[in-house]
Amino acid sequence: MLIKLRYWWQEQRSSFWFVPSVIVLDAVVLATILIVIDTTIDLGVAEGWPLVFGSGAAGARGLLTTVASSMITVAGLVFSITLVALSLASSQYTSRVIRNFMRDRVNQGVLGIFVGIFAYCLVVLRTIRGGDEGMFVPALAVLVGLLFAFVGIAVLIFFIHHISISIQASSIIAGAAEETIAAVDHLFPERLDDDEEENKDGGFSTSLAHRPWYAVPARKSGYIESVDMNILLDIAREQRIILRMERGVGEFVVEGAPLVSVMNLINPKEELIAKLNSIYAISRQRTVDQDASFGIRQIVDIAMKALSPGINDTTTAIMCIDYLAAIMVRIAARRMSPPHYLDNGELRVIARGPSFESLLSESFDQIREHGASNIAILLRMLGALQTIAHQTTNACRCREVHNKVQCIADLAERTITFPYDWERFQSRLIQVQKSLKSC
Numbered sequence: 001m002l003i004k005l006r007y008w009w010q011e012q013r014s015s016f017w018f019v020p021s022v023i024v025l026d027a028v029v030l031a032t033i034l035i036v037i038d039t040t041i042d043l044g045v046a047e048g049w050p051l052v053f054g055s056g057a058a059g060a061r062g063l064l065t066t067v068a069s070s071m072i073t074v075a076g077l078v079f080s081i082t083l084v085a086l087s088l089a090s091s092q093y094t095s096r097v098i099r100n101f102m103r104d105r106v107n108q109g110v111l112g113i114f115v116g117i118f119a120y121c122l123v124v125l126r127t128i129r130g131g132d133e134g135m136f137v138p139a140l141a142v143l144v145g146l147l148f149a150f151v152g153i154a155v156l157i158f159f160i161h162h163i164s165i166s167i168q169a170s171s172i173i174a175g176a177a178e179e180t181i182a183a184v185d186h187l188f189p190e191r192l193d194d195d196e197e198e199n200k201d202g203g204f205s206t207s208l209a210h211r212p213w214y215a216v217p218a219r220k221s222g223y224i225e226s227v228d229m230n231i232l233l234d235i236a237r238e239q240r241i242i243l244r245m246e247r248g249v250g251e252f253v254v255e256g257a258p259l260v261s262v263m264n265l266i267n268p269k270e271e272l273i274a275k276l277n278s279i280y281a282i283s284r285q286r287t288v289d290q291d292a293s294f295g296i297r298q299i300v301d302i303a304m305k306a307l308s309p310g311i312n313d314t315t316t317a318i319m320c321i322d323y324l325a326a327i328m329v330r331i332a333a334r335r336m337s338p339p340h341y342l343d344n345g346e347l348r349v350i351a352r353g354p355s356f357e358s359l360l361s362e363s364f365d366q367i368r369e370h371g372a373s374n375i376a377i378l379l380r381m382l383g384a385l386q387t388i389a390h391q392t393t394n395a396c397r398c399r400e401v402h403n404k405v406q407c408i409a410d411l412a413e414r415t416i417t418f419p420y421d422w423e424r425f426q427s428r429l430i431q432v433q434k435s436l437k438s439c
Contacts, residue, residue, distance in 0.1 A: 180295025
């Protein structure tokens with residue numbers, strides 16, 4: 001249930017209707033409260049402050065009608081500007097950043113404020129009476145409506161400023177990097193020891209290679225958004241079985257394909273199959289919350305789009321490399337998710353998750369191939385790998401960084417033909433290799 005609630009909340013947070021709907025509801029409640037106050041309590045504000053509160057029924061209607069019509073018009077403008085920004089971000093950078101725009105609380109809040117002011121004015125308008133109907137003007141509610149009009153003007157100016165900044169490459173890349181770093185801090189909070197080896201098998205693969213496994217099929221197709229490892233371990237402990245994850249977070253699973261394999265249980269009950277499926281949140285798209293590699297993927301896609309012949313934006317690609325280095329620096333000293341989960345020394349779950357090597361390859365391999373003949377890209381990647389290596393003293397990870405440096409050196413030897421560029425690269429490569437020897 002907790003997984004489903006978390007999944008539901010993430011979906012609502014990413015939607016463009018949830019926050020505006022809440023703001024509209026709050027505006028209607030506020031309007032009702034102020035009308036009740038004006039109806040039940042004689043504050044005497046109209047007599048005491050006639051220039052502020054002393055408008056008649058016709059004036060109050062005209063004011064609120066003007067505010068309401070203006071706000072709904074501006075709401076349409078905000079929606080149009082947002083769609084243009086989404087289209088620009090999708091074509092110029094990558095479609096995977098659209099979700100970040102939709103999740104932006106500023107965009108959601110601005111739209112909600114304008115629609116909320118419109119709803120507030122409608123509620124107050126219907127209570128104003130004059131002439132034969134009997135005079136009633138909710139002075140306090142009308143004044144608040146006027147104040148909301150000025151709030152709307154300020155919010156519109158702020159929104160134009162915000163959207164002009166948010167569509168810049170630096171803001172998009174920095175936002176994706178910050179979200180990814182936050183996910184890394186949440187997923188990998190523990191530090192890695194200097195001499196610790198990652199993904200140690202412990203002989204489990206050899207001992208379980210010939211044992212029978214029962215495949216639990218997935219009940220829907222999509223990307224695995226999250227999985228609760230604690231519940232998976234509890235199930236294995238209660239049933240006294242061994243579970244092997246066939247698909248990890250961020251991977252695509254097809255309906256009917258193996259999701260989890262079970263050992264020590266020949267014919268699992270339907271209840272167990274349904275329970276195993278229920279702990280996996282499967283969606284149409286990946287999210288960063290439990291999938292740090294997707295955040296890296298977003299930045300890599302922007303870099304590759306920038307390096308494409310149609311755009312040829314080396315500066316944006318270099319910016320992507322810098323932020324990828326910042327992410328990998330945070331990962332370099334962290335212990336990744338364990339490949340095996342034990343219960344009192346007994347194997348219960350064989351997990352499937354990212355490793356430092358896989359995330360390092362995700363970050364730089366495709367950029368290296370797309371920027372093969374670009375000396376600026378190759379030099380910046382060397383500097384990024386040098387920075388990453390300095391943030392860890394673990395020998396295994398230093399070797400992996402050294403391998404990536406060697407790959408760049410081999411590529412440069414094949415692709416750099418201009419003598420001046422080759423001398424620059426050689427000079428920088430020697431510096432990096434000397435630096436890695438102390439790692």
